[in-house]
Amino acid sequence: MKKNQISILGSGLIGSLLSIYLKRRGLDVSIYEKRADNRKGPYREEGRSINMALSDRGWRALEKAGLTEKVKPLTIPMYGRMVHDEHGKTNFLPYGKDNQAIYSISRGKFNQLLVDEAETAGVKVNFESKIEDVDLKNFQIELTSLQSGEKETIASEVIIGSDGAYSSLRNAMLKQMRFDYRQKYISHGYKELSIPATAAGEFAMDPNALHIWPRGNFMLIALPNPDKSFTCTLFLPFEGDRVCFENINDERDVVGVFKTYFDDAYELMPNLTQEFFANPTSSLINIECFPWMLKSALLIGDACHAMVPFYGQGMNCGFEDCFILDEIIEKYGTNAWELVFAKFQKVRKPNTDAICQLAMENFEEMKSDVADPKFILRKKIEAKLHQLYPKEWIPLYTMVTFSRMPYAEAYYQGKLQQKIMDRVMADPLITQNWDKLDYEDIINQMDKARAV
Numbered sequence: 185m186k187k188n189q190i191s192i193l194g195s196g197l198i199g200s201l202l203s204i205y206l207k208r209r210g211l212d213v214s215i216y217e218k219r220a221d222n223r224k225g226p227y228r229e230e231g232r233s234i235n236m237a238l239s240d241r242g243w244r245a246l247e248k249a250g251l252t253e254k255v256k257p258l259t260i261p262m263y264g265r266m267v268h269d270e271h272g273k274t275n276f277l278p279y280g281k282d283n284q285a286i287y288s289i290s291r292g293k294f295n296q297l298l299v300d301e302a303e304t305a306g307v308k309v310n311f312e313s314k315i316e317d318v319d320l321k322n323f324q325i326e327l328t329s330l331q332s333g334e335k336e337t338i339a340s341e342v343i344i345g346s347d348g349a350y351s352s353l354r355n356a357m358l359k360q361m362r363f364d365y366r367q368k369y370i371s372h373g374y375k376e377l378s379i380p381a382t383a384a385g386e387f388a389m390d391p392n393a394l395h396i397w398p399r400g401n402f403m404l405i406a407l408p409n410p411d412k413s414f415t416c417t418l419f420l421p422f423e424g425d426r427v428c429f430e431n432i433n434d435e436r437d438v439v440g441v442f443k444t445y446f447d448d449a450y451e452l453m454p455n456l457t458q459e460f461f462a463n464p465t466s467s468l469i470n471i472e473c474f475p476w477m478l479k480s481a482l483l484i485g486d487a488c489h490a491m492v493p494f495y496g497q498g499m500n501c502g503f504e505d506c507f508i509l510d511e512i513i514e515k516y517g518t519n520a521w522e523l524v525f526a527k528f529q530k531v532r533k534p535n536t537d538a539i540c541q542l543a544m545e546n547f548e549e550m551k552s553d554v555a556d557p558k559f560i561l562r563k564k565i566e567a568k569l570h571q572l573y574p575k576e577w578i579p580l581y582t583m584v585t586f587s588r589m590p591y592a593e594a595y596y597q598g599k600l601q602q603k604i605m606d607r608v609m610a611d612p613l614i615t616q617n618w619d620k621l622d623y624e625d626i627i628n629q630m631d632k633a634r635a636v
């Protein structure tokens with residue numbers, strides 16, 4: 185029977201990056217991926233986002249792998265949210281200070297680049313190899329070649345499951361004693377649509393923003409692509425509300441919803457109805473589990489902490505997993521996998537729990553709060569606090585997106601700040617008085633809260 189040193193399950197974004205780290209440590213690394221090699225034909229993604237936002241934590245992990253300069257040309261900076269109201273009026277809310285931005289990147293092109301880099305580093309990538317099961321007693325993976333239909337069993341010293349939210353390794357771990365597992369599908373699903381480039385070959389809207397049409401219990405967002413189109417994602421409840429996927433059954437329904445709620449976007453979407461019925465409606469899941477390891481088998485990325493996409497952190501968090509795992513390997517070496525994996529899950533789990541929770545909470549903010557003048561004022565006051573006291577007050581979004589602070593710490597600081605801001609915003613005259621606030625006093629309140 186064939187025996188590998190390291191077997192990685194899944195060549196998604198996280199598995200590919202991790203393979204590069206491990207290969208550079210002189211290890212023998214093989215990846216098994218059920219998809220065909222999409223570098224050889226048109227890229228197709230089923231049920232997953234076409235483009236995504238890359239931010240500081242992701243960049244740091246890429247930098248460590250020496251990939252920053254290769255990834256940069258694939259990205260478009262987005263400096264803030266462009267909020268579209270129902271009358272087509274827009275309001276730009278910066279994400280952070282000066283040139284702080286999150287970066288739109290195509291999932292397909294990014295994944296292809298990472299697989300190319302993995303192969304160049306010497307990783308063996310086996311496509312159309314579907315993991316059917318993992319035998320954790322004998323440390324063997326069982327796979328089917330989707331080309332020939334043949335089955336194969338491969339022994340491995342180390343098995344790493346980066347095979348996403350429906351991980352085969354996690355399924356095998358589920359059968360073990362004392363394995364905790366929790367999954368939750370949220371009430372909303374999503375569908376991807378597009379805004380093509382204009383007839384003149386230009387972007388139809390400002391490309392340096394994440395566009396958002398918040399409508400209370402549902403929303404539309406759009407991220408720019410290098411070909412000057414935008415990929416839009418429509419988030420709606422599956423059922424139960426007047427505007428929900430269940431109630432959109434024909435072209436008239438689609439046009440009705442878009443003309444009523446997203447009129448300015450509708451004008452830019454010539455393929456709307458065709459795309460609406462051709463593209464799948466996908467669900468959104470949150471997954472938490474523990475432990476993430478069993479002997480020298482480890483879960484990483486979405487396989488152990490799939491989150492809803494409303495903080496734009498799933499991939500960034502998975503990349504940070506790779507960065508931190510590599511730091512622990514640096515310290516303990518490549519002959520103590522159980523110790524390395526035990527240290528990794530201990531340091532990482534509270535942080536991934538925090539970002540999963542924040543991602544759920546941010547859904548409210550995106551679909552309704554950003555349209556509320558009180559929310560906009562709140563952000564303005566926080567931005568001013570950050571400007572006056574850059575170390576003492578860091579807005580939650582900045583801590584999560586533009587810092588490397590552990591997510592659990594950001595969560596904790598964010599909750600303290602939220603309480604203080606709730607008190608500030610409770611003043612009935614805040615709209616008139618916000619510029620005359622005693623900002624120093626707010627910072628003192630924060631210091632006291634931290635000291636408790």
Ligand SMILES: Cc1cc2nc3c(=O)[nH]c(=O)nc-3n(C[C@H](O)[C@H](O)[C@H](O)COP(=O)(O)OP(=O)(O)OC[C@H]3O[C@@H](n4cnc5c(N)ncnc54)[C@H](O)[C@@H]3O)c2cc1C
Pocket residue numbers: 193194195196197198199216217218219232233235236237238313314315316346347348349350351352374417484485486487493495496497498499500501502
């Ligand atoms: C709508 C949406 C928008 C998002 N936007 C963002 C964003 O803006 N920013 C961000 O940071 N994150 C975002 N995310 C999250 C991000 O997509 C995930 O966190 C990220 O893709 C996780 O990477 P992964 O490699 O762990 O898993 P995956 O990307 O799911 O990769 C898993 C790989 O394993 C393979 N595989 C699965 N099962 C098997 C098997 N049995 N055998 C062999 N191979 C297998 C799959 O084919 C796949 O290639 C978004 C997610 C969604 C749904």
